[in-house]
Amino acid sequence: MIICNSKKFIFIHIHKTGGSSFELGMEPYMAWNDLILGSTEHGERVNKYYNSRFKLGKHYSIRDVETACGIELVDSYVTCTMVRHPVNRAVSLFNFVGSIIQEWANKNSLSLADVRKGFRRHAKRFPVLEWPASRAFIESSDFSDFIRSPHLEKEIAFRPQLGRIQRADGSLVQHVWKLEEVRTWEPKVADLLGLGSAFALPRANESKATLIKSSDIPAKDHQFIEDLHQVDLKAFSY
Secondary structure (H helix, E strand, C coil): CEEECCCCEEEECCCCCCHHHHHHHHHHHCCCCCEECCCCHHHHHHHHHHHHHHCCCCCCCHHHHHHHHCHHHHHHCEEEEEECCHHHHHHHHHHHHHHHHHHHHHHCCCCHHHHHHCHHHHHHHCHHHHCHHHHHHHCCCCHHHHHCCHHHHHCHHHCCCHHHCECCCCCECCEEEEHHHHHHHHHHHHHHHCCCCCCCCCCCCCCCCCCCCHHHCCHHHHHHHHHHCHHHHHHCCC
């Protein structure tokens, strides 16, 4: 999340949509009175405090900003976000948690079967295993099982994106940028947000390994994800 008081804009960071890249790209433009929660070194440091003190955090919604900062402030700022096709987002989530878990397991000479068998003991050493998406990955044999795991019902990174950017009055943030169309909107960001120089989206927070590609997803899994995320497909014209 970014609340940029010097340039009067708010960026809502939705899970697995490229938000970390956007925030890292924006960091050089920030002034003393601007706030980034998460992603940057300083942003990660202050995220926990703002979460407990003001109920604001890295992946909080525009409604949360309205509650914490006031509707009047939100009305007076440019509001923006990045979204992603639900299938690409699900693939990114699978690769992200899967690569983290596999790297940790390999370093500890464990198979996924070992992790499953000793889950409680291993989770105490590596809390990432407790994430709902991690549980789904550990207990699934493949991507098809993963997206159907009941654990994902509790995973915010697998929920529709629309709810994160819908204001109290039902309207959306003003600018919704598709990650897949970054080369179209990227050149316009500097003027829109008053940066004073060209903005380039860096690559950040990428999965350490590609376990599956969107192009490899079978039709039945593609349809399953789209059925779950019809609100996003309609709202963002995918």
